[in-house]
Amino acid sequence: xxxxxxxGLVDNExxxxxxxxxxxxxxxxxxxxxxxxxxxxALESSKSLMSHSTLYRGLRRLEDRGIVESWWETPExxxxxxxxxxxRRYYRLxxxxxxxxxxxxxEAGRGVxxxxxxxxxxxxxxx
Amino acid sequence: MVDAVxxxxxxxxxxxxxxxxxxxxxxxxxxxxxxEPSERNALLAERHDDRCCExxxxxxxxxxxxxxxxxxxxxxxxxxxxxxxxxxxPTSIMYVFVCIGTVIIAMRPISTSQRVAYALxxxxxxxxxxxxxRHPLMIVKKGMAAGSMLISTGAFLDxxxxxxxxxxxxxxxxxxxxxxxxxGGYLLMAIGLLTQRGSPxxxxxxxxxxxxxxxxxxxxxxMWAAKIVAYAPGRALGAAAIAIGALLGAHSFGRLxxxxxx
Numbered sequence: 287x288x289x290x291x292x293x294g295l296v297d298n299e300x301x302x303x304x305x306x307x308x309x310x311x312x313x314x315x316x317x318x319x320x321x322x323x324x325x326x327x328a329l330e331s332s333k334s335l336m337s338h339s340t341l342y343r344g345l346r347r348l349e350d351r352g353i354v355e356s357w358w359e360t361p362e363x364x365x366x367x368x369x370x371x372x373x374r375r376y377y378r379l380x381x382x383x384x385x386x387x388x389x390x391x392x393e394a395g396r397g398v399x400x401x402x403x404x405x406x407x408x409x410x411x412x413x
Numbered sequence: 414m415v416d417a418v419x420x421x422x423x424x425x426x427x428x429x430x431x432x433x434x435x436x437x438x439x440x441x442x443x444x445x446x447x448x449e450p451s452e453r454n455a456l457l458a459e460r461h462d463d464r465c466c467e468x469x470x471x472x473x474x475x476x477x478x479x480x481x482x483x484x485x486x487x488x489x490x491x492x493x494x495x496x497x498x499x500x501x502x503p504t505s506i507m508y509v510f511v512c513i514g515t516v517i518i519a520m521r522p523i524s525t526s527q528r529v530a531y532a533l534x535x536x537x538x539x540x541x542x543x544x545x546x547r548h549p550l551m552i553v554k555k556g557m558a559a560g561s562m563l564i565s566t567g568a569f570l571d572x573x574x575x576x577x578x579x580x581x582x583x584x585x586x587x588x589x590x591x592x593x594x595x596x597g598g599y600l601l602m603a604i605g606l607l608t609q610r611g612s613p614x615x616x617x618x619x620x621x622x623x624x625x626x627x628x629x630x631x632x633x634x635x636m637w638a639a640k641i642v643a644y645a646p647g648r649a650l651g652a653a654a655i656a657i658g659a660l661l662g663a664h665s666f667g668r669l670x671x672x673x674x675x
């Protein structure tokens with residue numbers, strides 16, 4: 287497991303960014319935490335989802351670094367979706383996918399991240 | 414809100430998923446205690462939505478949900494113990510360890526003066542834990558000063574009446590020095606808290622003395638536990654609990670001085 291440097295992202299945070307980039311590639315601009323956890327589990331062929339603490343702490347950190355931005359949906363939108371009183375927090379990439387991909391390649395351009403790049407099929411998003 | 418969720422396998426929520434969601438929500442609530450209210454509300458709302466999504470997802474299993482919940486709880490606990498933000502929660506956890514250990518040791522046949530000493534220490538720990546858990550973002554002068562005073566009095570009495578057994582003499586001496594120094598540290602803190610505005614210098618000195626004595630206490634209790642474990646495993650367990658609490662205390666105690674006194 288790669289440890290966090292002074293300003294770097296750990297593996298789980300990089301996974302979140304790559305999963306978000308894949309969503310963007312498929313035309314889904316915004317997403318929520320559970321969707322990302324499901325995508326990462328599917329990409330890793332794992333049955334277990336990322337724990338809540340890792341998932342949401344990771345998203346907070348990505349938000350602090352300006353990689354994603356978040357907002358809460360309105361109660362009306364939740365009610366329309368059949369979730370009365372259960373608000374959802376949505377996220378989206380805050381920069382262009384190319385800029386984020388470039389940052390990612392710069393940040394961990396070796397080993398683990400290159401492996402994801404090929405295995406997770408991020409063909410269209412190139413730095 | 415839990416009642417408004419479906420299981421994804423039928424029109425309503427199955428009983429098992431309902432219970433599972435409530436367990437998850439309770440753990441989230443407990444483990445987020447003491448965070449800033451806005452941050453805590455956001456955390457609870459986001460996790461609740463996540464758990465409901467998992468309950469509704471036809472691909473999810475209850476076993477996987479529980480495994481994820483346990484991993485989350487462990488992660489949260491580790492995060493709270495090592496959190497850079499200062500709250501009284503880690504110190505309260507260490508007080509609980511010390512309190513359990515003291516109760517175990519106090520259950521053996523001991524003199525009346527020692528029983529009084531342990532009663533004072535346990536009362537002080539309980540008062541401090543209750544105050545710390547109720548007000549995690551500040552040092553409440555009244556509760557903390559009362560708890561510190563009780564612990565200090567109990568510690569001095571305990572140190573004065575400690576049994577010096579020749580078989581465990583070295584451990585007993587270390588414990589006696591640690592407990593009396595601890596009493597001194599808590600006395601200084603109590604005095605610091607009782608001054609009109611809460612004297613930061615007195616709190617710093619008292620906290621430093623208490624912190625050093627916690628390290629010494631951890632050493633003394635570990636030595637004592639190792640020496641008596643063969644013939645008094647119960648007391649050894651109590652001493653081990655105190656040693657763990659003291660080590661945790663050495664980590665978290667000094668940081669309390671960053672909290673506002675009110």
